[in-house]
Amino acid sequence: MWPPMTAPRRVLLAIGIWLVLAAPAFAQAAVEYRVSFPAPEHRWMQVEVAFRDIPAGVLDVRMSRTSPGRYALHEFAKNVFDVAVTNGAGAPLTPARPNLHQWAVSGHDGTVVVRYRIFGDRTDGTYLSVDAEHAHVNMPASLMWARQLTARPARVTFVPPPARPGRGAWRVATQLFPTGDPYTFTAPNLAYLLDSPAELSDFTLRTFRVTDARGASPEFRIALHHDGTDAEADAYARDVEAIVREALAVFGGEFPAFETGTYTFIADYLPWASGDGMEHRNSTILTSAGALRNPAQRIGLLGTVAHEFVHAWNVERIRPHSLEPFDFEDASVSGELWFGEGFTSYYDDLILHRAGLASLDATLASFAATINAVQLGPGRQIRSAEEMSQLAAFVDAAVSIDRTAWPNTFISYYTWGAALGLGLDLELRRQWNSVASLDTFMQAMWAAFGRPGQQTPGVVSTPFTVAGLMSELSEAGGGRAFTQAFFSRYVQGREVMDYAPLLARAGLVMRPRATGQAWLGAVPLTFTGGAGALVSGLVPFDSPLYQAGVAFEDRLLAIDGIEVASQAALDEALGRLAPGRAVPLRFVRRGGEIVAGTLVPIEDPRIEIVTLESTGGAPSPAQQRFRGEWLGTRQ
Template identity: 45%
Template sequence: MRKSAALLFLALPLALSQPAAAQAPTRYNVAFPNAVHHEARISVTFAEVPAAPLQVRMARSSPGRYALHEFAKNVYDVQATDSKGKPLTVTKPDPYGWDVAGHDGTVVFTYTLFGDRTDGTYAGIDSRHAHLNAPAALAFARGLEQRPAEVKFDVPPGWTVATQLRPDAATGTYYAPNTQYLMDSPTSLGPHKLRTWQERGKTIELQVLHDGTDAELDTYTEQTKKIVKEAGAVFGGLPDYDFGRYTFIANYMPQTSSDGMEHRNSTSLTSSRPLRGPGALDNLGTVSHEFFHGWNVERIRPQDLEPFDFSKANMSSNLWFAEGFTQYYGELLLRRAGIYTDAEYCQEAVGPLVNAMLNSPGAARYSPVYMSQQAPFVDAAAAIDPNNRANTYLSYYYIGGANALALDLLLRQNHKTDLDTYMRAVWEQHGKAQRDFAPVRPYTLPDLQRILGEVSKDTAFAGTFFRRHIYGHELPKFDELLAPAGLQVRRARAGQASLGSRTTFNPADSSATLGTTLLGSALYQAGLDREDVLLKVDGQRLPTSQALTKIMAAHKPGDTVPLEVRTRDGVRTVQVTLQEDPALEVVPLPNATRKQLAFRKAWLAGKAK
């Protein structure tokens, strides 16, 4: 909101008299008198306010999220007073905020916030902790967004504060230079376990709430250190963190929802998975992804997201790069850090990207730019009407990650360079230089194409790649691209027959309800669609998924079988020609040559020194 806020500010007489940093800060007090019932009581003091009614608002969207979330829905018991404690008139001009009139230059705005979802978008409050995403928790005033903010937390005994905000030990407050920065600063409150270390002269800290042991946290910390080292190796160093540190704000408790949300000098990590067993690996994947965002999207910012507008959904054409390339690197760093083996990396990272890209009807129809523009409709957006996204959409995480994989391999095979070099060039030109907590030169799509031409020393290649794969929707030839690394793309269930649709089994009547049928699948071609019910397949009922698997095992691709179905126009029998299960996987060749192994090592081996 930096540009729009500045324009609003110029209309105010007070704003003409002194710079924003010299004006009275917005002061927040956050207390938890009823945490057991998921409530916080928040008071905001706005001082030196112009004579007009003060427009107090809650954000409608949140950095890193692109849909509307309407955070005002969880705000109630609103009151306002002036500097002498006199009640003020509060009116509601829209669903998102309140106007306060009759003040004496000071407005003390107080409200109750309800929050019972611990993740990167909302607020989670209970007797054990509070996890606050600032846009979901903190009201702000229009026209005062450029002023600094100070936050004081009244916390129960034993709770500590984990945040990227700058602490002031003398006053017990936390500082943000403006509202934009405040809204990008999550805070966790509770009995954190702290682990801290130095990396390339920067302080990195893990502030963790979890139910496990100190030994489990120590092991997790050592793995995180390796990830941090490998991420720094990609860019040749760490960013200059604003207040000298980067904080992993982690909540790994049973009541939390799985999420990761990047911020400028921190990341919000939430999961009900513990720091042991398979859950630890899943959590580390989020650590790796979100830490890479400290460069890509937090400092290497697309121009169409700079500044972020909290009053509306935010659309970008560049999430295939901001999120998709980060998705690729998040998994690659796990391999380079030695957390994955080659085979595990293929199974957990490369295979899913290739399978999603080549088997998604949407990827064959629409470009990564288009998929990015769909984020306001899919990024945790809520809707009750059915959609056809199974046939029209592939997440910008996957379509971007798959194109990152393809581009890395193309650069290595044909241009004597790699994606690391490309990312460093983008960082040097569009991320490293920062001013007023924002990039000096946010990038555009033409910038990304231009830098690819510079790094590859082939502007024709760069233009072709963007035309075919970024603005267009041509699918990469992954079998050819992965072969030099001794990796094979193959059918995961070769020779197995399949109907090609997700189904929900109904034990009450031994039937199965279809999900959306995919373009080109056997069921789609037979004219069957979502909510149609399979009553019998090849004359047999379907009490369980195993029953359908057994029927398919008795057939081969190309066989025609009768399906008795109940559709919207009644019960009928249709003939369906079975297809081979389309699922793909990527596996290392057991007889890879020395040259292939050398190529793979140059790509996947650790780079940190």
């Protein structure tokens, strides 16, 4: 945990409030950053940070190892070079290096100035990216900070490079607090500073306001750095506004108190960007190599907009105790990401449909894919949704050079949580004739934990625990018995909810998608020019191919006597198989051994969800009403 935050939360809050009230008389020197770009095309930037009015003793200056919303270690210190440390008079100091992330500065005169260069060339929600077009600055990846000064305010001045001929000067998009200087910003404390990414570029700006049920009317800003047209930016802004309005309705018409009065969507849709979306308190980073001009990519980009904006409530303010305060020095472990990420993912689909941006068929296909992934994922035999959440540090943008068994031992908490959100929404609607729903539960969580916890920018003072989740679900319509069963069977247990009767209430049919068709398991097979079909991924536990002894990097040579040297031949062989009927199988193992085995295919277990209408039926008025109250617009 963050060292200065280990005191009881109540005491810290009291100190925080006292500091704010007493600021004019007792203000401590802000930590001052100057960030400049002498040669942006070479992908590095210059940082100078001055820590003034610091207590005697060692000042522990750090680079972060994690970033809020990311759970693996990213070791941002690796990109730092040319570090020079001086005292207030400019005399050099030689810091100790107790570890790779830390510069322990002693012998200072109350001021420590650190200058360094930092390389960054990944445009996403986690890293730093500097090039001739922009600086895309994630603060934990970029700025050193001091352990002893985490409560201090910060002041950041950006020095943009000279504008190039024919191009606009870089401006700054950020949730940092503005000042009179368009390049200087402040943060009230370190937690807020590190949560505040900045995009410096000649971006396209669109703004709109939405008034909530309590009369708040925050300004929404879209800073769009892309290679598209103004018309695409206008259409995107209209759809983002529709998403904002539907998300607002989910939370009972109440926006969070955005501390700066603004919420900023920072979107970098550039060919060299990496796909990501990252939530922050008053902003989000949206990055993709996809483009708004491509309809298939565009809907994906809007899905990420919906996801990240729901996070303004769920995760940023309705926040699990396990993530608050966020630990910048070690991986954070949370068992509640099935709720924080998974329920948010369920709302991506729901909001896109409610906003009229995704068709019913596309929405049902997404729900079916979610159910299939959970129902059929071999990882479900091993771990619960809660346990999957706790693995985030291993799987969330984590890189390992060794092969892992994740396809067989892990189901994403995004997916499993989305399946739980879907089932819980339908179950609450069933129990309460749609008077209660998942929206009601989210509103209860907001009232209990989100709204009261937003007293200090960057800090959630009332994070929730599993007990809190359970009591709010119980109160919001679940009742005690159902809530306990829901958690013990589906969240902490490994059962799958019974979706078919729940979906039937909305006039939807969940059915096998390929009745009678033989199935080998979800095994990737590719043709790479060698003999037969290459098994190009881990073979799922207990699938027909697994039972037959076939493994990753083996090659299938013949199924039931048919050589499978091409996709067409493989399709022909599969078409002749019957579920449950054993056939000979010939394959060659990675090591060269040729095996004559037996394959017993099963019936394709995957489901699909279709409308009753499409099967020739007619939904009853009750089914139509249920469907409309669930999937229709909330405005």
